Amino acid sequence: MRMSGMLIPTLKEDPADAEVISHKLMLRAGMIRKLTSGVYSFLPLGLRSLRKVEQIVREEMDSSGAQEVFLPMVQPSELWLESGRWEIYGRELLRFKDRHDHECCLGPTHEEVITDLVRRDVRSYRDLPLNLYQIQTKFRDEVRPRFGLMRGREFMMKDGYSFDASEKEAEDSYVAMWLAYKRVFSRCGLRFRAVEADSGPIGGSFSHEFMVLAETGEDTIVACTVCEYAANMEKAEVPAPPPSPKPEKLGTPTTVKTPGMSTIEQVSGFLKVLPEDLIKTLILTSDKGPVAVLVRGADEINLVKVKNHLHATEIELADSRTIEELTGGPLGFSGPLGLQGKVKILADYSVAQMCNAVVGGNERDVHITHVTPDRDFTPDLYGDFRCAREGDTCPRCGGVMTLYKGIEVGHVFKLGTKYSEAMNARFLDAEGKERPMIMGCYGIGVSRTVAAAIEQNHDEDGIIFPPALAPFEAIVTPVGKKDPQVDETAEAVYKDLWKAKIDALIDDRDERPGVKFKDADLMGIPFRVTVGKKALAEGKVELRNRRTKETELVELTAIAKAVKKGIKNWTTE
RNA sequence: CGGGGUGUAGCGCAGCCUGGUUAGCGCGCGUGCCUUGGGAGCACGAGGCCGCCGGUUCAAAUCCGGCCACCCCGACCA
Numbered sequence: 001m002r003m004s005g006m007l008i009p010t011l012k013e014d015p016a017d018a019e020v021i022s023h024k025l026m027l028r029a030g031m032i033r034k035l036t037s038g039v040y041s042f043l044p045l046g047l048r049s050l051r052k053v054e055q056i057v058r059e060e061m062d063s064s065g066a067q068e069v070f071l072p073m074v075q076p077s078e079l080w081l082e083s084g085r086w087e088i089y090g091r092e093l094l095r096f097k098d099r100h101d102h103e104c105c106l107g108p109t110h111e112e113v114i115t116d117l118v119r120r121d122v123r124s125y126r127d128l129p130l131n132l133y134q135i136q137t138k139f140r141d142e143v144r145p146r147f148g149l150m151r152g153r154e155f156m157m158k159d160g161y162s163f164d165a166s167e168k169e170a171e172d173s174y175v176a177m178w179l180a181y182k183r184v185f186s187r188c189g190l191r192f193r194a195v196e197a198d199s200g201p202i203g204g205s206f207s208h209e210f211m212v213l214a215e216t217g218e219d220t221i222v223a224c225t226v227c228e229y230a231a232n233m234e235k236a237e238v239p240a241p242p243p244s245p246k247p248e249k250l251g252t253p254t255t256v257k258t259p260g261m262s263t264i265e266q267v268s269g270f271l272k273v274l275p276e277d278l279i280k281t282l283i284l285t286s287d288k289g290p291v292a293v294l295v296r297g298a299d300e301i302n303l304v305k306v307k308n309h310l311h312a313t314e315i316e317l318a319d320s321r322t323i324e325e326l327t328g329g330p331l332g333f334s335g336p337l338g339l340q341g342k343v344k345i346l347a348d349y350s351v352a353q354m355c356n357a358v359v360g361g362n363e364r365d366v367h368i369t370h371v372t373p374d375r376d377f378t379p380d381l382y383g384d385f386r387c388a389r390e391g392d393t394c395p396r397c398g399g400v401m402t403l404y405k406g407i408e409v410g411h412v413f414k415l416g417t418k419y420s421e422a423m424n425a426r427f428l429d430a431e432g433k434e435r436p437m438i439m440g441c442y443g444i445g446v447s448r449t450v451a452a453a454i455e456q457n458h459d460e461d462g463i464i465f466p467p468a469l470a471p472f473e474a475i476v477t478p479v480g481k482k483d484p485q486v487d488e489t490a491e492a493v494y495k496d497l498w499k500a501k502i503d504a505l506i507d508d509r510d511e512r513p514g515v516k517f518k519d520a521d522l523m524g525i526p527f528r529v530t531v532g533k534k535a536l537a538e539g540k541v542e543l544r545n546r547r548t549k550e551t552e553l554v555e556l557t558a559i560a561k562a563v564k565k566g567i568k569n570w571t572t573e
Numbered sequence: 574c575g576g577g578g579u580g581u582a583g584c585g586c587a588g589c590c591u592g593g594u595u596a597g598c599g600c601g602c603g604u605g606c607c608u609u610g611g612g613a614g615c616a617c618g619a620g621g622c623c624g625c626c627g628g629u630u631c632a633a634a635u636c637c638g639g640c641c642a643c644c645c646c647g648a649c650c651a
Contacts, residue, residue: 012600012612013585017644037643092650109651143574143649197651207651411651443651479610514611521611532610542610 001472003507008045010519020216022454023148025463029523031471038145038153040447045523048471049450050156054135056187056468057158057444064180066131066160071113073137077103079112083422094141106139111419111441114161118437119425125165128427128437129173133160135446149451150218150407156446163420163437165429170438174206174414177442181210181410184444189466189572190453193406195221196231198304199413206414210444211406212452221406222388226399234304236388237395240349251356251370253337258367262332264297267367271358274298278358279351279371281334283323283343286312290326292339293385294347296354300387306346309383327362335360336377337368347379348386407452408445415439454524457547457572463524464547467567472505474527474563475520479513483533490531493541493559497529500560502567521546526570527563547572 008030017034018024026032031046042050058068077095080086085093094106107113114132122130138157145153162173178194185192192212199207209232211221222236223229231237261267268275278297283290288310295301307315320331326343327334336345336359355372373379392401419425420436429435450469457464467473474497478490490506497504505525507516520528530542540553543562547570554562 009583011584016579016585019645034643090650140650144647146645413651441651481609512609512611512613514609514613517611519612530610534610
């Protein structure tokens, strides 16, 4: 393509309303423009990158046996009432009425539509397994859209759904998608990890998130430095530490006045003890009743773990009134002593090892020191209820765990029979028995993947696209406008690159070299072929790598080959 | 939804507190000259419902009230 005729409105300055780097750079490179909050137009350059991701996804889905379909974006309320999600989905689901007063919504996801489609036309186990996917715009009316394409309301998503006749086959479908996703993100040239995610009531390892590693990620990943184990923070297991003997001599519980000291920092500072010698007592309410959870003062409670342990669907920190009713003391002074029998007490494994700890006194301005678990109180159960920390032990291999920030770009999830039961998607098995299909769902945030690639690959000059996602793989930059030989050579090089099936752009604008170089860098084109008088005198052109900034002189006749080689050997550190 | 902030030319901003000529600056844009290896220079020029509605005033970008939009923090979130 010729740059002179293209709409690539680059900007010198950062737009004021962009915060994260991918958002700033996509706006500056002329890839996207905002229409309204969380809704973006794709300009030619942005669309080309989006299409690159789509194409990779398409190829990998097709080659793993999935079939592409295209489902409606406008959906009738009936389907959502049937699945039960019309009531529970909340305001993220954009609802409206058509001219006949019919309730509709914009599809935030397509379980209902796909299940409806399949149940109408699939009756026999002979038609299974079936794996259908689409690449389409989704709309989720996010409470707070932010960070450009990272969390938009309207975004491009690949969503796929598998239908199987047996658990075994459903697992096969899941694994096939898991492998396809690994290939997709590898081909995109991204540094990523597939991490175990919370799968709620289904349990097991049937939910994986694909995380692009980037400092600006909203999610925290816990990964082993030795083995392959990686999980998101909600899910990351923390194994019970080996039992350690308690000292012979233990202090006696002593009541102390701690006026106005309700936080861990205040109490530990006031009593001159370390936060890890405090026991934090959190009162929670859930649909399974109230519960008290104990963790060490330095640890964070993991509500998802508690929720799963209780088999609850809702859980939250109790309000001050509930705390006073349950413990007799105000918020900030709860402790395990005297709570036994009143409320179920769960304690993190690490609490069992503590001795001479400080706990709340269940009374205003009172704490109790020298409390030792299992002597002064006994929890109903010890378990894994805290968030993992840097340096924790790996639950698989005993290695050391470390934390990363990540951007979720993909999610594979075993759905089981949740939708097939609710919506009656059944088939006849070999024995002629009617059974619900077993489903899985698989998503890739296509537009988010482009943004994540930029978060991971940029420098002070702009984007550094991996060739697989770059809007163009190479840009031909003639410099020295007055020289017809330069222009003619640049044209010839440009045509050579196309002949070699390289996605090439030629900067044929009447601009000074500096402007062309800056724009090429900003757009993140991986390779720049500079055609200038000096090198041309020797029959050569310059080939520059956007990432390494290294330049080599290449014979005119060998330039296409050199670019090909560069693309093939591209590495992201 | 709670808290904070911002709306002035395509982009980035000043002016507002302390009301008063034709509302400024940088970038970008157009024309001409000049220049051509890292966002050149000079000259001329186009471009503004000062977010919207109302109020105060002889007079409002500026003061007051309401509304809207957008951004950030939090809560929320498959």
